Amino acid sequence: xxxxxxxxxxxxxxxxxxxxxxxxxxxxxxxxxxxxxxxxxxxxxxxxxxxxxxxxxxxxxxxxxxxxxxxxxxxxxxxxxxxxxxxxxxxxxxxxxxxxxxxxxxxxxxxxxxxxxxxxxxxxxxxxxxxxxxxxxxxxxxxxxxxxxxxxxxxxxxxxxxxxxxxxxxxxxxxxxxxxxxxxxxxxxxxxxxxxxxxxxxxxxxxxxxxxxxxxxxxxxxxxxxxxxxxxxxxxxxxxxxxxxxxxxxxxxxxxxxxxxxxxxxxxxxxxxxxxxxxxxxxxxxxxxxxxxxxxxxxxxxxxxxxxxxxxxxxxxxxxxxxxxxxxxxxxxxxxxxxxxxxxxxxxxxxxxxxxxxxxxxxxxxxxxxxxxxxxxxxxxxxxxxxx
Amino acid sequence: xxxxxxxxxxxxxxxxxxxxxxxxxxxxxxxxxxxxxxxxxxxxxxxxxxxxxxxxxxxxxxxxxxxxxxxxxxxxxxxxxxxxxxxxxxxxxxxxxxxxxxxxxxxxxxxxxxxxxxxxxxxxxxxxxxxxxxxxxxxxxxxxxxxxxxxxxxxxxxxxxxxxxxxxxxxxxxxxxxxxxxxxxxxxxxxxxxxxxxxxxxxxxxxxxxxxxxxxxxxxxxxxxxxxxxxxxxxxxxxxxxxxxxxxx
Numbered sequence: 128x129x130x131x132x133x134x135x136x137x138x139x140x141x142x143x144x145x146x147x148x149x150x151x152x153x154x155x156x157x158x159x160x161x162x163x164x165x166x167x168x169x170x171x172x173x174x175x176x177x178x179x180x181x182x183x184x185x186x187x188x189x190x191x192x193x194x195x196x197x198x199x200x201x202x203x204x205x206x207x208x209x210x211x212x213x214x215x216x217x218x219x220x221x222x223x224x225x226x227x228x229x230x231x232x233x234x235x236x237x238x239x240x241x242x243x244x245x246x247x248x249x250x251x252x253x254x255x256x257x258x259x260x261x262x263x264x265x266x267x268x269x270x271x272x273x274x275x276x277x278x279x280x281x282x283x284x285x286x287x288x289x290x291x292x293x294x295x296x297x298x299x300x301x302x303x304x305x306x307x308x309x310x311x312x313x314x315x316x317x318x319x320x321x322x323x324x325x326x327x328x329x330x331x332x333x334x335x336x337x338x339x340x341x342x343x344x345x346x347x348x349x350x351x352x353x354x355x356x357x358x359x360x361x362x363x364x365x366x367x368x369x370x371x372x373x374x375x376x377x378x379x380x381x382x383x384x385x386x387x388x389x390x391x392x393x394x395x396x397x398x399x400x401x402x403x404x405x406x407x408x409x410x411x412x413x414x415x416x417x418x419x420x421x422x423x424x425x426x427x428x429x430x431x432x433x434x435x436x437x438x439x440x441x442x443x444x445x446x447x448x449x450x451x452x453x454x455x456x457x458x459x460x461x462x463x464x465x466x467x468x469x470x471x472x473x474x475x476x477x478x479x480x481x482x483x484x485x486x487x488x489x490x491x492x493x494x495x496x497x498x499x500x501x502x503x504x505x506x507x508x509x510x511x512x513x514x515x
Numbered sequence: 516x517x518x519x520x521x522x523x524x525x526x527x528x529x530x531x532x533x534x535x536x537x538x539x540x541x542x543x544x545x546x547x548x549x550x551x552x553x554x555x556x557x558x559x560x561x562x563x564x565x566x567x568x569x570x571x572x573x574x575x576x577x578x579x580x581x582x583x584x585x586x587x588x589x590x591x592x593x594x595x596x597x598x599x600x601x602x603x604x605x606x607x608x609x610x611x612x613x614x615x616x617x618x619x620x621x622x623x624x625x626x627x628x629x630x631x632x633x634x635x636x637x638x639x640x641x642x643x644x645x646x647x648x649x650x651x652x653x654x655x656x657x658x659x660x661x662x663x664x665x666x667x668x669x670x671x672x673x674x675x676x677x678x679x680x681x682x683x684x685x686x687x688x689x690x691x692x693x694x695x696x697x698x699x700x701x702x703x704x705x706x707x708x709x710x711x712x713x714x715x716x717x718x719x720x721x722x723x724x725x726x727x728x729x730x731x732x733x734x735x736x737x738x739x740x741x742x743x744x745x746x747x748x749x750x751x752x753x754x755x756x757x758x759x760x761x762x763x764x
Contacts (some may be wrong), residue, residue, distance in 0.1 A: 135602065254605075349702075351718050472621055495612075
């Protein structure tokens with residue numbers, strides 16, 4: 128029997144070998160800001176579990192290295208990821224001396240590299256399986272549930288990032304809801320204003336270049352500057368317009384962040400609406416006119432449904448971008464996960480940075496997968512309508 | 516609109532920008548009304564010119580590195596030997612784009628410390644994606660008859676790449692670089708939250724001391740740089756497209 132190597136597998140196996148034997152699995156620190164001491168797998172875990180984890184990642188690496196059936200690769204990546212996820216929690220309680228509340232145990236580079244290597248393997252398998260949009264959302268839900276189980280069961284409680292969380296549980300959820308409100312609220316505003324504006328730009332040629340140019344220039348203003356520049360006008364509005372302060376309009380805080388995100392969101396929504404409407408086949412419009420449809424009917428029954436997938440793509444760009452940009456709102460007192468990121472940077476407490484950054488990445492990632500699935504379904508339906 | 520008007524407008528913006536960063540004090544009366552309690556109207560903790568040059572240098576270094584790596588990767592996955600990586604690289608690009616720049620920046624700090632390095636890493640990673648995506652699109656959608664002709668003319672794989680594929684892809688790749696530069700110019704300002712010397716320093720100083728004049732001058736310099744560089748690269752792109760006989764625009 129000849130052994131055949133998988134090209135991607137060579138890369139994965141190399142990362143696994145380095146991460147398992149040369150890189151530290153966890154770092155131990157006497158308190159939250161001193162430099163840590165590196166611990167390899169066998170020192171970070173009780174001996175049997177350490178050997179077990181080594182065996183799992185080595186076998187996983189070999190499966191990745193050789194040309195093996197997809198189902199075996201899928202199993203290897205899932206088993207390895209699950210083992211890593213559970214055992215990093217075990218390492219946390221194993222390394223923390225009993226009763227010591229200052230010591231911090233954090234996952235180290237070896238852990239993250241192993242997670243990266245096996246996620247790469249999993250991503251490769253999932254790409255090759257060519258899953259339907261629904262199954263991709265299903266995979267996402269299963270992964271989210273697995274993480275939720277680990278979080279609720281308390282098996283990660285001894286890790287440093289959750290110790291940061293434990294001290295801030297209330298503010299964490301308050302900031303989380305602010306973050307989501309900022310990202311989704313500004314998206315909703317941009318959709319309500321941007322789609323009609325896009326339709327207008329599509330119909331009125333003279334308007335199109337002007338509106339798109341202005342929106343383009345807004346995009347080039349750096350986010351922290353735009354956030355800052357809105358402080359003055361909104362502060363003025365709060366002082367001089369009766370009732371404005373009562374509905375929460377203020378110079379600093381959520382209002383300027385909301386307006387800035389809204390302004391950034393307009394360009395992708397308007398531009399994609401224009402592109403989508405321009406891409407509606409002339410034949411479809413002619414047929415609709417021939418059937419005696421009014422302009423209004425044509426817009427809602429023909430043009431809009433046909434342009435929908437392109438408009439959705441704009442919405443996906445906006446949502447992912449807003450989830451990331453909302454972190455900057457923290458700089459002007461707008462709240463959101465950025466609060467933890469910037470506090471952490473200020474205190475050089477990286478666990479606190481992670482507490483802000485990881486949920487942001489997870490949110491953006493989930494939003495991208497869900498909207499990609501929705502776009503694919505909308506596009507398939509459009510093709511089905513076109514061929515019918 | 517007359518044809519010369521946009522060109523004049525750009526020239527005016529460029530002149531204004533150069534005058535502003537070299538002798539900002541001339542503009543003090545304009546910015547003074549934005550300050551309170553006699554605060555300085557012009558950034559005084561460093562020269563705007565130096566900060567602008569440092570800002571541009573970070574963006575330039577990150578973009579050049581990102582271009583080299585992204586184009587090399589795109590070439591690799593479009594060769595027969597690397598074809599296996601093509602679908603995966605597409606998904607990775609998709610996943611990569613969901614990482615917010617602030618998160619990348621903050622996560623790079625524990626690995627390399629504060630200062631310019633985390634900013635360079637964030638800009639590099641963030642700049643990779645648009646260039647890679649465009650290079651991939653360009654290299655996978657080359658006209659089939661041209662490739663046939665090149666093969667028929669007896670060109671080797673290397674010759675086809677250097678003389679046919681890359682020149683034909685250049686306009687689209689340049690489009691990716693342009694996008695990447697504009698994103699980097701804005702993202703570099705965030706680098707100042709981790710102590711990189713960029714124009715973000717001016718904006719953050721303004722946010723901290725509640726000095727709108729600082730926020731405005733920092734923001735406007737970056738925005739002007741972005742608009743001018745965007746336009747300049749668009750012109751280069753049109754030139755490349757014309758040379759390739761694709762003068763669509």
